[in-house]
Amino acid sequence: MNRIVSKLNEDKKLLSIYFTAGYPEINDTVSIIQDLEKNGVDMIEIGLPFSDPLADGPTIQDSSTAALKNGMTTEVLFKQLESIRDTVSIPLIIMGYFNPMFQYGVEAFCKKCQELGIDGLIIPDLPVDVYHNEYQAIFEKYGLINVFLITPQTSDARIRYIDSISNGFIYMVSSASTTGAKSGFGDEQTAYFERIGKMNLNNPQVIGFGISNNETFTQATKYAKGAIIGSAFVKHVTKHGVKTIDSFTKSILN
Amino acid sequence: MTEKMKLKICGMKYQDNMEQVATLQPDYLGFIFYEKSTRHFNSESILELPKSIKKTGVFVDADIDFVLEKINKHQLQAVQLHGKESPEYCNNLKKRHAELVSISHPIEIIKVFSIKDEFDFSILKPYEQVSDYFLFDTKGKLPGGNGYTFDWNVLNNYPSTKPFFLSGGLGLNEVEKINQFVNSKASRYCYALDVNSKFEIEPGLKNIEDLKTFKKNLSTILDNNKEIVMNYNVDEKGYYGEFGGAFIPEMLYPNVEELRQNYLKVMAEPDFQKQFDKLLKDYVGRPSPLYYAKRLSKKYNTKIYLKREDLNHTGAHKINNTIGQILMAQRLGKTRIIAETGAGQHGVATATVCALMGLECIVYMGEIDIARQAPNVARMKMLGAKVVPALSGSRTLKDATNEAIRDWINNPVKTHYIIGSAIGPHPYPDMVTRFQAVISEEIKWQLKEHEGRENPDYVVACIGGGSNAAGTYYHYLHENDVKIIAVEAAGLGVDSGESAATSVLGKEGIIHGCKTLLMQTKDGQITEPYSISAGLDYPGVGPMHAHLAKTGRAEFMAITDDDAMNAGLELCKLEGIIPAIESSHALAIFEQKTFKPNDVVVMSLSGRGDKDLQNYIDYFKI
Numbered sequence: 092m093n094r095i096v097s098k099l100n101e102d103k104k105l106l107s108i109y110f111t112a113g114y115p116e117i118n119d120t121v122s123i124i125q126d127l128e129k130n131g132v133d134m135i136e137i138g139l140p141f142s143d144p145l146a147d148g149p150t151i152q153d154s155s156t157a158a159l160k161n162g163m164t165t166e167v168l169f170k171q172l173e174s175i176r177d178t179v180s181i182p183l184i185i186m187g188y189f190n191p192m193f194q195y196g197v198e199a200f201c202k203k204c205q206e207l208g209i210d211g212l213i214i215p216d217l218p219v220d221v222y223h224n225e226y227q228a229i230f231e232k233y234g235l236i237n238v239f240l241i242t243p244q245t246s247d248a249r250i251r252y253i254d255s256i257s258n259g260f261i262y263m264v265s266s267a268s269t270t271g272a273k274s275g276f277g278d279e280q281t282a283y284f285e286r287i288g289k290m291n292l293n294n295p296q297v298i299g300f301g302i303s304n305n306e307t308f309t310q311a312t313k314y315a316k317g318a319i320i321g322s323a324f325v326k327h328v329t330k331h332g333v334k335t336i337d338s339f340t341k342s343i344l345n
Numbered sequence: 346m347t348e349k350m351k352l353k354i355c356g357m358k359y360q361d362n363m364e365q366v367a368t369l370q371p372d373y374l375g376f377i378f379y380e381k382s383t384r385h386f387n388s389e390s391i392l393e394l395p396k397s398i399k400k401t402g403v404f405v406d407a408d409i410d411f412v413l414e415k416i417n418k419h420q421l422q423a424v425q426l427h428g429k430e431s432p433e434y435c436n437n438l439k440k441r442h443a444e445l446v447s448i449s450h451p452i453e454i455i456k457v458f459s460i461k462d463e464f465d466f467s468i469l470k471p472y473e474q475v476s477d478y479f480l481f482d483t484k485g486k487l488p489g490g491n492g493y494t495f496d497w498n499v500l501n502n503y504p505s506t507k508p509f510f511l512s513g514g515l516g517l518n519e520v521e522k523i524n525q526f527v528n529s530k531a532s533r534y535c536y537a538l539d540v541n542s543k544f545e546i547e548p549g550l551k552n553i554e555d556l557k558t559f560k561k562n563l564s565t566i567l568d569n570n571k572e573i574v575m576n577y578n579v580d581e582k583g584y585y586g587e588f589g590g591a592f593i594p595e596m597l598y599p600n601v602e603e604l605r606q607n608y609l610k611v612m613a614e615p616d617f618q619k620q621f622d623k624l625l626k627d628y629v630g631r632p633s634p635l636y637y638a639k640r641l642s643k644k645y646n647t648k649i650y651l652k653r654e655d656l657n658h659t660g661a662h663k664i665n666n667t668i669g670q671i672l673m674a675q676r677l678g679k680t681r682i683i684a685e686t687g688a689g690q691h692g693v694a695t696a697t698v699c700a701l702m703g704l705e706c707i708v709y710m711g712e713i714d715i716a717r718q719a720p721n722v723a724r725m726k727m728l729g730a731k732v733v734p735a736l737s738g739s740r741t742l743k744d745a746t747n748e749a750i751r752d753w754i755n756n757p758v759k760t761h762y763i764i765g766s767a768i769g770p771h772p773y774p775d776m777v778t779r780f781q782a783v784i785s786e787e788i789k790w791q792l793k794e795h796e797g798r799e800n801p802d803y804v805v806a807c808i809g810g811g812s813n814a815a816g817t818y819y820h821y822l823h824e825n826d827v828k829i830i831a832v833e834a835a836g837l838g839v840d841s842g843e844s845a846a847t848s849v850l851g852k853e854g855i856i857h858g859c860k861t862l863l864m865q866t867k868d869g870q871i872t873e874p875y876s877i878s879a880g881l882d883y884p885g886v887g888p889m890h891a892h893l894a895k896t897g898r899a900e901f902m903a904i905t906d907d908d909a910m911n912a913g914l915e916l917c918k919l920e921g922i923i924p925a926i927e928s929s930h931a932l933a934i935f936e937q938k939t940f941k942p943n944d945v946v947v948m949s950l951s952g953r954g955d956k957d958l959q960n961y962i963d964y965f966k967i
């Protein structure tokens with residue numbers, strides 16, 4: 092069974108962390124992943140940096156620019172992950188924009204992911220219908236789960252469509268924003284969380300964007316199976332370095 | 346014209362019947378505005394038909410005012426003239442339609458000629474320039490609808506290349522004959538079949554079952570391409586061949602989808618067209634002249650016409666698009682406008698229309714460009730816009746575009762994003778192209794005045810993202826006798842590492858929501874292009890142009906900084922026109938490529954050089 096699916100079947104709320112591969116230093120990738128697992132994180136999104144990350148706010152933009160400057164590429168990342176499954180057992184997802192995958196070759200990329208033990212992909216700028224028509228068969232062939240985003244503006248009909256072609260979880264973007272833009276949830280968000288909860292979707296939902304501390308994590312996981320933290324974690328390693336991951340996860344999980 | 350044969354069903358009268366007939370998806374439906382006809386259409390309105398069906402008004406020696414009134418009232422896209430209308434009549438109708446109804450959506454004129462056994466084709470000649478199609482039907486007692494065919498062999502002597510409608514007595518019994526005809530030389534320019542009386546239960550009431558059978562029996566002709574013809578326009582999925590689409594994060598989907606669902610509908614509204622045409626005329630100063638550049642032509646021993654987009658308000662073609670998009674934004678109820686800009690031309694054009702309409706305007710501009718383009722930054726501020734520096738990535742145009750897209754993600758409901766070129770996710774490339782298409786629309790009639798023909802031998806334009814080029818090519822894309830030249834910026838040289846020649850250096854990929862050719866590393870990271878001209882300094886190219894490059898429909902040329910600068914200065918000296926450096930790239934092709942003395946070359950002079958004075962001063966040490 093895909094590790095994402097088994098993890099989603101566990102009877103607990105999930106904490107998922109995003110980080111930018113190759114940041115702050117090119118060779119931090121593996122140790123960050125290992126430390127996150129050690130400190131109780133349930134799932135990891137490994138950010139494959141892109142020159143033009145449209146859906147990201149300044150924090151992840153800057154970390155991506157720095158990672159690229161450090162020499163991070165698709166090849167380098169794959170190389171770093173070669174023995175990752177010797178030490179790490181939680182689900183690993185690669186999150187990145189479509190162009191680098193497209194250049195690598197979508198099938199070659201998926202095949203490599205399977206070899207390395209990657210469980211899923213999040214590609215914000217690969218539209219659902221293009222995935223559905225052109226790539227779903229390839230993803231399935233290599234046992235990869237593709238995760239789609241929904242937002243407060245996504246219509247119910249479209250959510251149902253996305254639900255119908257998802258096979259892991261649905262990434263619920265908490266508000267109309269790029270990553271790291273807002274902090275804290277207001278009435279509008281909770282109404283949206285409730286609305287989606289009532290839809291009784293086939294796939295569990297994991298909330299991301301705007302989750303930065305214990306309070307927002309607790310709020311989000313009241314409505315959803317789990318929550319994803321990205322910018323706040325990247326900010327933390329920028330400020331405190333990669334040796335203090337435990338203090339970050341503790342502050343979230345209390 | 347060897348696309349699939351079109352079908353016109355004429356003499357519609359009853360709404361219910363019309364609705365049924367429309368389900369057969371004919372290409373034209375005809376409504377007869379001739380009182381003496383038993384099929385005279387006298388209802389107050391025509392029900393809403395699918396956009397793919399052209400509503401055609403049929404008239405017999407009617408007053409032009411009467412024709413225009415019907416066009417306006419029923420939003421007709423074509424008129425069929427069945428009487429003794431003269432070439433002047435046709436010409437006046439076109440002109441007055443452009444003035445009173447729409448410049449951007451010209452009316453199609455179908456001139457009818459009736460044939461008995463013989464026909465003197467020389468009478469077609471004066472109509473060549475003033476009509477879009479000919480229609481041949483059978484000479485009989487009535488002006489049309491006599492119910493029997495003429496001898497189609499007559500058409501073996503058809504001397505013209507104008508596409509024509511075949512009409513007169515076509516019915517189920519003629520299927521076999523039509524099949525033979527279509528395989529004969531006489532059908533070479535046959536564009537459509539026109540049916541009427543043979544499919545009637547009574548005059549004006551069509552027999553749906555018979556029409557279905559007819560369509561089915563002729564499906565090889567009506568549904569298949571006789572020859573595969575290329576489509577250079579966007580398809581219904583938003584692609585130009587393999588390029589285009591909408592590769593956008595889900596957060597943008599509602600915005601882009603709202604636009605996609607509405608843009609064609611809004612643009613087709615007579616009110617919208619009227620307002621657009623009026624602003625282009627009164628505010629922008631259109632039509633822009635098509636100027637025969639005599640001394641330049643003499644120097645290069647060919648006939649060069651410059652389409653003077655530099656004379657538009659704000660100094661470039663960019664305003665055609667921003668006028669169109671601000672009207673679109675208003676129709677969609679948007680109150681906040683965002684835009685990206687590189688050199689500042691599109692930013693100024695956007696700030697201008699926002700001032701005109703009293704809408705909030707935020708322009709994203711790379712931090713480096715803000716420093717390089719101080720006068721345009723000042724202009725935008727004077728016009729009331731807020732200029733926000735893009736601090737990410739390479740801090741130039743591509744990053745300004747990223748920032749604008751991020752703004753839209755964060756402000757999804759009340760904001761419209763005015764993209765400045767024929768780039769971005771579908772429907773942007775097509776929408777921008779349609780707004781810029783006024784350029785080639787005007788070239789057609791202007792060139793006819795100069796040269797007696799609508800089609801030049803070449804159309805030429807410089808390409809950044811490709812909006813002035815798309816507008817210059819638009820009405821010529823499917824005119825095979827018109828060659829297309831696209832001019833890219835080679836910077837310091839295509840192989841120098843400092844270049845913006847995307848068609849040579851680019852590879853297929855995704856940029857700003859669109860699959861197209863773009864400059865990137867092997868790893869798929871988008872790279873920074875270089876050109877002396879800020880407006881050509883974009884790492885991608887619009888998907889239409891990627892398709893034109895890939896199919897070979899357009900010839901792509903690359904011009905270096907040096908060659909462009911010299912060509913710009915040459916135009917100053919020879920013609921008294923200081924061109925934008927972008928446009929100077931197009932001008933430089935005459936040093937690279939030799940044209941024949943009789944070739945008519947129409948070139949888009951996309952902008953004026955005021956904004957580039959400092960560059961010219963520094964370069965030539967003036």
Ligand SMILES: Cc1ncc(COP(=O)(O)O)c(C=O)c1O
Pocket residue numbers: 661662687688690691765766767807808809810811812813814879880881925927928951952953
């Ligand atoms: C005068 C002029 N010409 C051409 C361009 C290139 O844009 P496009 O390729 O969209 O016409 C620009 C862009 O700023 C411009 O200002």
